[in-house]
Amino acid sequence: MFANWGSLAYRRRWVVLIATVVLAVAGGIWGLGVFDRLSQGGYDAPASESARANQVAEDAFGRQGGDVVVVYDTVDPARLQQIAGKLAELPEDAVLRVQPPIPSPEAGKSLVAITLRGSDSNTHVKQYEQIADRLAVDGVTQQVGGLVPTQQAINDMSSSDLAKAEAVSLPIVLVLLVIIFGGLVAASLPVVVGGLAIMGSLGVLHAISLGAEVNSFAVNVASLLGLGMAIDYGLFMVGRFREELAAGRGTEDAVRRTVMSAGRTVVFSATLLVIALSGLLLFPHGFLKSLSYGGMSAVAIAALVSVTLLPALLGVLGHRVDKLAVPWRKDRGGPSEAGWRRLASRVMKRPVLFVLPIVAVLLALGAPFLGVKFGEVTEKVLPEGNSARVAAETIDRDFPALASGGLKIVVTGDPSPADVQAFATGVGDVAGVGETRIAAEPKDGVWLLTADLEHDQLSDESKQALRDVRALAGPGTSEVLVGGSTAVVSDSLDAIRDKLPWMVLLLVGATFALMFLAFGSILLPIKAVVVSALSLSATFGVLVWVFQEGHGADLLGVTPAPLESGIVVLMAAMVFGLSTDYEVFLMSRMVEARGRGATTEEAVSAGLAKTGRVITAAALLLIVVTGAFAFSQITMMRFVGVGMILALALDATVVRMLLVPAVLKLLGNAAWWAPGPLRRIQERMAIHEDVPAEDEKVPARV
Structure with a gap:
């Protein structure tokens, strides 16, 4: 299938090129309308008790609070x-x-x-x-x-930070691509793909916003992943095309082989990342669904452009892809590949000496995550001195009774005043609950009570007080709904906790199934999941140590606080997806070598030699793209930026270059094994195509 598409993309290159550009640009222009439809909400669980309490109170008494x-x-x-x-x-x-x-x-x-x-x-x-x-x-x-000025400040700053991040990262990325490829023409291709991917994803988000809530952070995620993954995919595709040309093949054959090998890997990798991001749709929160919309659309379009526009463009350019080469450009191959082969050989000579220390360090880095605490998006995500944050701090200090949040209790069923008063007294007797009062005259059989909390609204004591109040028997046969800030956060965390196992099952199941179909091995998918989990835990451990516990927080200019659960779930999906992304790039070349009869050691060496430079370059470029968000004024985006830097640096170096080769050496031939029945299923359903031998030489032609 991919070989046929590669041939078609070459033969109809001008049609494919023009159609892709027109569709992406038109989608981007129309997609600009999404900015007028973006939401600032979606952080709570809509079907939770706190949400129902708020809705019943609003229906009876009108909107409460300011x-x-x-x-x-x-x-x-x-x-x-x-x-x-x-x-x-x-x-x-x-x-x-x-x-x-x-x-x-x-x-x-x-x-x-x-x-x-x-x-x-x-x-x-x-x-x-x-x-x-x-x-x-x-x-x-x-x-x-207040809530609305805070939301507006977050939205304005995130939009400004996004523009600054792209303005800073794009020139740096282009310079790095010129250094990596040794020429301006080849270096510009991944950037073109990234720009079209962002424009296309804006069009998709605008279409989605017509029927669903789309939080403003969806645009940030789309821009981050659209540009980052397009550059990764473009780097992989262009690098493979130049490799085929260097082997003496003509342009048409090089395009076909590039799509058949690198293109297939790009589609496979993007599918895994899209599935990882689709896990966010399992949660009821509009915020998480929005992030999923942005991420999935950006990754899918980046992959689509990479296997449509890029092969057509490479077909048009041919050997001219090496035009405008820089003076210091060196010949490809030789020394670079030899260095990666030496590294693989060194690792596989003493695999245990690499596996044990690396696993121990990753587990130690992940240890702080055992003490993670989750909170909500508040004014503390804004920088110190911001007017909305200063106002909130003033209210907390000078109007503590109004700032404490507390519990909002709705009683329905038209109970008697005496029963409601007795119930209010019982609420006030709960440990951690202060004064309880009837907040409004009953209306349509609905009573509204408020109860102060004696501790911080997100403390363990306040959460326990919430559970104790909810456990109280209501007055008579009435239904009692407990809302308020503490309830909203607790219900949101409960909803995430309930759906998280299903998301994990989706990620692990999809990774296992697709990697088995692609590589025909049982242990390779298991290894990929375990290694990705180690990388993920280490990343989150460091993030908790900094953003929650406050170590080095002053250097980053952030206020230590409980982590926003939605951002943590997003990071989990992205980091796991990117981990498997680099795993696929690495393993695809190893499996190619193994398919040509190489031993395990030879396959590992060949795979690392062919992809080591590409993976480290891709990680470096993605670090630049995502790392620009580490300088955001919004703590949530800074959290994402720092987290992506950590995850990519760990995964593309220590994990993929050292841990994976060592583990494969320990597994030996078992790494490629599958039971007979499963092997036959894989052979019938395999999503790979045979790639001719690397050293096959053919006459060069254009």
Whole structure:
């Protein structure tokens, strides 16, 4: 199949080239409309008890709390009357309710909560933009915070950081590609693929946003993976094409063989990564689904462009792919491959001396993850000094009763006032719960209670208090729903915990099945999963040590805090997917050599010699692309950037270049074994094509 496609891509190269570019560019132009449809929400579990509590309370009493919170630096009655008058002039189509100023004489400040009229986060941001410039009062200093201003600040900074990251990383990537390929023409091809992949993924995200919620971070993920994977795939394809040309083959044959070998590996690798990212769809959170949309579309389009546009473009260029070569360019092959062969030989001479220390170090690096704590997206993801974060810190300090969050308890079923009061007393007696009060007059048989928490809302004590309150018997036959910030985070974590085993099963099952069909071995897929798990645990251990425990946090400019669970799940999918990505690149060449009769040692040496330089170069380029996010102002994106740097550096060097060859040496011939019945199934369903011998020489022709 891939050989036939390679031949067709060459024969119809101009049609394929023009069609791919037109579709990608048109999709990108239309995709710009997604920026007006991006959401800022989706972090909670929509079917959870806390979500139902919020919905019942909203249906009965209207939306509670303030979307925008303004702290004015005055408690003077005349000034407060002036503030109230000013806020009363806010447009009714944007503002549902303005709470009267709440003074704090001790702090000399007053707080006003504004509830916006919209029903979703995207509408809230637009309504806030309508009133943002109308909150100031002459002669009074104010600070603006709350959920919506915080969301807008995160969105604005993430968009700005994305533009800066691409502006910085692209020139560096191009320079590195010129050094790697030794010529400007060859170096520009992966960048072209990356640009088209990003444009195409924007079009897909816009289409998805017409029927589903798409969080703004989906664009960041699409840009990161679209550019990064396109460069990886382009590097692999162009490198193989030049290798075929150097072997004396003509352009058509080189294109066909490139698609048949490297193209198949790219599609296979992208399929594994798409499946890994599809695991995010198992979770009910709109945020995780959005990240899945962005990641899957970017990776799929990067692979699609790599096996359509790139073969056609290579067919047009032929030997001109080496044009504009740099003066210091060296001949390909020889010394570089010899160095990787020597490394493989050294590792396989003493495999145990490599396996044991590497596994021990990876496990030690992963140990801090055993103490991981999960939280939510708060103003702390913003840099210190940001106005929304400063306002939140002011509220926490000067209005602690309003900032504590607490529990929001909804009682339905029209219970008697006496029963509700007795229930409220029981809630107040729960350890860790402070004052409990009836927050509003009952309406339509629904009561609303609030309960203060004596500890931080995300502490273990508060989470236990939540569980204890939920365990209380309701008044009479009434149904009790407990919501609030602590409940939202706890329910979100529970939803992730419930679905996580299914995601792991999907990743492991898909990896095993596809790698078995591709390589015809039972132990190779098992080894791939175990090695990827070691790399993943080491990465997360270091991230917990820095971002949660605070070691080196000052150097990174982040505030230590519990990790946002959604970002951790995203990182797990991406790191596992990329680990198997490099595994496929490496093993595909080893299996090719093995298929031509090489011993295990010879196959490992050949595979490392052919892909060692490509894998390390691909990892370096992806580190530059993703590492640019390590300088983001948003902690979540900085977490992703640092995590990707760690994961790629570990995986592409220590794991793939040292651990994998050592393990294969220990496994010996068993590495390639499969039971007879499974072997026959694999031979019937195999997703590989025989590649002629590497040293087969044919007359060069164009």
